[in-house]
Amino acid sequence: MTLAEKVQKAIRDIPDYPQKGIIFKDITTLLNDGELFSEVIDYFSEKYKNVDFICGIESRGFIFGAAIAAKIKKGFVPLRKKGKLPYTTVAEKYALEYGFDEIEIHIDAFKNVKNPKVLLIDDLIATGGTAEAAVKLIEKIGGDLVAAAFIIELTFLDGAKKIKELGVEVDSLVKY
Numbered sequence: 796m797t798l799a800e801k802v803q804k805a806i807r808d809i810p811d812y813p814q815k816g817i818i819f820k821d822i823t824t825l826l827n828d829g830e831l832f833s834e835v836i837d838y839f840s841e842k843y844k845n846v847d848f849i850c851g852i853e854s855r856g857f858i859f860g861a862a863i864a865a866k867i868k869k870g871f872v873p874l875r876k877k878g879k880l881p882y883t884t885v886a887e888k889y890a891l892e893y894g895f896d897e898i899e900i901h902i903d904a905f906k907n908v909k910n911p912k913v914l915l916i917d918d919l920i921a922t923g924g925t926a927e928a929a930v931k932l933i934e935k936i937g938g939d940l941v942a943a944a945f946i947i948e949l950t951f952l953d954g955a956k957k958i959k960e961l962g963v964e965v966d967s968l969v970k971y
C-alpha cells in the first residue's frame with residue numbers, strides 16, 4: 796500500500812460536523828497510529844529539508860508542522876487565530892468551509908534569515924480560504940513560499956486553485 800492509501804484508510808469521516816452537510820475529515824485516527832504518523836512526518840521532512848522555516852496554521856497545522864520542523868531542525872512559525880500572539884502581528888480575515896475567522900503572524904518571524912524559503916503546512920485544504928490568508932501573511936513579512944502542503948485536499952471545493960493563482964505550488968498527499 797502507498798503512503799497515500801494508508802493515510803486515506805486511517806482517516807475517519809464524521810457526517811454533519813461541525814454543521815449539517817459537512818463531512819468532517821477526522822485526522823485523530825491517523826495521529827493515533829504512531830507508525831503512520833511518523834511516516835507522514837518523514838515523507839514531508841525529506842521533501843522539504845532545504846527550507847528555512849515551516850509555517851503551520853492553528854491548530855491542526857501545528858501538529859504536523861512542528862513535528863516536521865523539529866525533524867529537519869528548522870524554525871517553526873505559528874500562524875494563530877486572532878488575539879493569541881503576544882508580539883506585533885499582521886492579520887488577514889478569511890472565509891472557510893464552515894465559517895469565518897482571522898489569522899495572524901508575528902512581523903519578525905523570519906527576522907534572522909535573508910529571503911527565507913518557507914513551507915506552509917496544514918492538515919487539510921477545503922475552500923482554500925485559510926491557506927490563502929496564510930500565504931498572504933507569509934509574503935507580507937518577506938517569506939518566499941516553496942510550497943503549501945496538506946495531508947488532505949478536498950478537490951471538489953477547488954481550494955488549490957486559489958493558492959496556485961497566487962503563484963504558490965500546492966502539494967497534497969491524499970485527494971478526495
Ligand SMILES: O=P(O)(O)OC[C@H]1O[C@H](OP(=O)(O)OP(=O)(O)O)[C@H](O)[C@@H]1O
Nearest residue numbers: 853854855891892920921922923924925
Ligand atoms: O480550506 P478552508 O475552507 O479554509 O478550510 C481548511 C481549514 O479548516 C480547518 O481548520 P479550522 O479553522 O476548523 O481550525 P482547527 O484546525 O483549529 O480545527 C483546517 O485545519 C484548515 O485550517
Ligand SMILES: Nc1ncnc2[nH]cnc12
Nearest residue numbers: 817818819820892919921
Ligand atoms: N470537511 C472538513 N474536514 C475537516 N476539516 C475541515 N476544514 C474545512 N473543511 C473541513
